[in-house]
Amino acid sequence: QKEVEQNSGPLSVPEGAIASLNCTYSDRGSQSFFWYRQYSGKSPELIMSIYSNGDKEDGRFTAQLNKASQYVSLLIRDSQPSDSATYLCAVTGPIKAAGNKLTFGGGTRVLVKP
C-alpha cells in the first residue's frame, strides 16, 4: 500500500467551476499535511498547510482534513486556466525533533478549460 495516494487524473474542470482533489494516507500518526502546486518543469510551491481536523480556507483554496478517515482534500473555487498544474499532497509522520520527513503522493494533474 502506498503511503500517500492520489488519483493521477487528469481532472478536467471548466473555468469557474470547483475542482475537488482527494488524498489518503496510511500512517495514522501523521501530524502535518500540505498541498503543493507544481507547474510542468518547475519546483513545487506551497498552497496550503493544515494540522487540525476541519476546514482551512485561503482565498480560493480550502483544505479539509479528516484524521479519523485518514484523508485530506483540496477544493479550488472559481477555477482559472492558471490553476492547471499538478497538485501534490504531502504528509509528515509523528513529530520528531530532527527534521521533518515529508512523504509525497504521486500528484493529481488538473486541467482547467476556458
Place this chain on the structure above:
Amino acid sequence: ETGVTQTPRHLVMGMTNKKSLKCEQHLGHNAMYWYKQSAKKPLELMFVYNFKEQTENNSVPSRFSPECPNSSHLFLHLHTLQPEDSALYLCASSQGARETQYFGPGTRLLVL
C-alpha cells in the same frame, strides 16, 4: 521563490564524470533536504540534514554523496552515475519539525 537557490539549473554528464549540485537557503532555516523527482514517479526523499547533521538517508546509492558544511548550504556530490539517475533534483529547507518545506528551482540532470 528566491529563498532557496540551486546551481546549476541544468547538467549533462557522462557516467564517468564527477559533478556537484549546490543548494543555498536564505531563510534562516535549520533543516535542508534533497529530493529526486523522476518522470511519472512521486517525489522521493533522499537525504535530510538538521543543524548540519544528517538525520535521514533514504537508502540512497553511494554514488550520491551529500555534504552540509553549515545550515545554509547543502551539496550533492555525484560520481559514476547511471542513466536512470537522470531526474530533477530538488533541494528544500524548513525551520524544523512540522514546518513547511520550501523548495528551490531544482537541477535538471541528464546522465548519458
